Amino acid sequence: MRISCLNGAESMKWKGVSPVVRLNHKVCHKGVSVSKKAMWKVEARSERNPLLAKWDILIRPV
Template sequence: MVEFVDRINRPIQLVYYPPYHSKYNPIERCWGVLEQHWNGTKLVDVETMLSWASSMTWKGLHPILTLSNIVYQKGISLTKKAMKQVESRLQRNPLLPKWDILIQPL
């Protein structure tokens, strides 16, 4: 995100939902609508899942779907030195330091 902020030259504020507060997260409500839409259908393959997901509506809209076949690497972590550089760019809200972070461009 820090690199992205520098690339677009705009600040980004990250505000996270605390764990177990899915009722405030709109994407979680969308998942609930999708689960009701497929109503126990056996999702035996990718085509079936994409078909059901593309035919649902949420707030009157159909989703736009694309299948990603990217395999992401696991276990990637920054060195302490690299993480220190990233942390120096993060402005944490003192009242909610884990949930509210501002990243300013250089």
């Protein structure tokens, strides 16, 4: 199921550009949260599209 979802995401294009899709093999534990300080650092690098602020977020690498 997961591999077929990845293949579907890889085949999507926007303006002729395909996304980079990777499968994460790390285990995510429930109840783990990000501190406010760490979240501020992510927010400082993020740009939101004013028309799609909830859905379209670009996070620049460090």
